[in-house]
Amino acid sequence: MAGRTSKTGGRGTAMARPYDLQRAVDFRLLFARRQSAEVRPVPGGFLVRHDAYVRSHEHNEIHIDGPVEPTELPAVADAAMAELPHRRITVHDDRLGLACAPALTLAGYEHGVELVMTYTGPVAAAGRGEVVELDLGPDPYGPLWRALANQQRLWMPDADEETVRQMVGRRAARRNGAEDVRFLAVHDEDGEVASWADLYMEPADGVAQIEEVVTAEHARRRGYADAVLSGALQRAAAAGCALRFLVADGEDWPRHWYARRGFTTVGRAHVFSRFS
Incomplete structure (x- = not known):
């Protein structure tokens, strides 16, 4: 867990957090693949599709987890999601996401930020109710x-x-x-x-x-x-x-x-x- 020494010793908060982040990102990417009905490769990542939940952006979006040319992303999304009424792209690397923002904003995309937060405290007793x-x-x-x-x-x-x-x-x-x-x-x-x-x-x-x-x-x-x-x-x-x-x-x-x-x-x- 972030903020605690690892079992091997010598890894405090400064080193644990990047490791925890990568594990969290890997988990999210695997989860997206597993819950989808179809996975298609795209430059820099993959597209997930699920026709049963076509109105759920979570189940019909592009995940970018590798190198990609930011200026090419709008065209990549248009080609991969041509039959869908929406476009959604999640870039899991912070620096790459910032680099992609100008081209995607120019192409009419809204830009949001997600925070990956890890639990660093003791496990408290449950609150009100069972x-x-x-x-x-x-x-x-x-x-x-x-x-x-x-x-x-x-x-x-x-x-x-x-x-x-x-x-x-x-x-x-x-x-x-x-x-x-x-x-x-x-x-x-x-x-x-x-x-x-x-x-x-x-x-x-x-x-x-x-x-x-x-x-x-x-x-x-x-x-x-x-x-x-x-x-x-x-x-x-x-x-x-x-x-x-x-x-x-x-x-x-x-x-x-x-x-x-x-x-x-x-x-x-x-x-x-x-x-x-």
């Missing part, structure tokens, strides 16, 4: 599906129901992304799902990712998110995953919330998006 593991199941009206759909409608008020269905249902594809994938939740006093998160683990590699920690509107500021986050960290530790990380928006408030709970930024990725 953390349980749920599944979407075949019923689209189950408690987790209902909570996810309601939140998606708040995030995307103009989206139609097919888009909402794909945004929620894409978790079925995420099941294939790692050896151990769990959907965690905590209920409120009325039995409704109050907060939730995804947990992806590769115990053999000692790596875990926590994704989409969200609290329903009606249950905010009551400690439910702390419970879910602690529950995820506890399960990752129990599975032998010493490297525990998440990805946060570089400009949104949750990055500060994570930092106060022991997460440290170890690197950045750059995300470029555009509707064609």
Whole structure:
């Protein structure tokens, strides 16, 4: 884990962080490949596709993890994603992402930054409520599906129901992304799902990712998110995953919330998006 001495000794924070970042990037790239229905090579990386979730940019995007000429990326994306209504490119190297920004911005792309944050504190006891593991199941009206759909409608008020269905249902594809994938939740006093998160683990590699920690509107500021986050960290530790990380928006408030709970930024990725 970043900020701690390695088992071999002599590797403190300064050397551990680049190593942890690369392991986190490798995990993300493998997860993207595994959860996709199709992977196609492109210059500097690969394209993932999943026609069942064509409206999910996560499942239909280009990942750049190798050398590429920045000025060629707009044409690469247009050729690879010609039949899609959107373009999305994630550049996993910070310096390369910055180098790609001028050409992609000129081509009409919006530029966002993702922070890779690793957990550097002790595993605290769970907060308010019991953390349980749920599944979407075949019923689209189950408690987790209902909570996810309601939140998606708040995030995307103009989206139609097919888009909402794909945004929620894409978790079925995420099941294939790692050896151990769990959907965690905590209920409120009325039995409704109050907060939730995804947990992806590769115990053999000692790596875990926590994704989409969200609290329903009606249950905010009551400690439910702390419970879910602690529950995820506890399960990752129990599975032998010493490297525990998440990805946060570089400009949104949750990055500060994570930092106060022991997460440290170890690197950045750059995300470029555009509707064609």
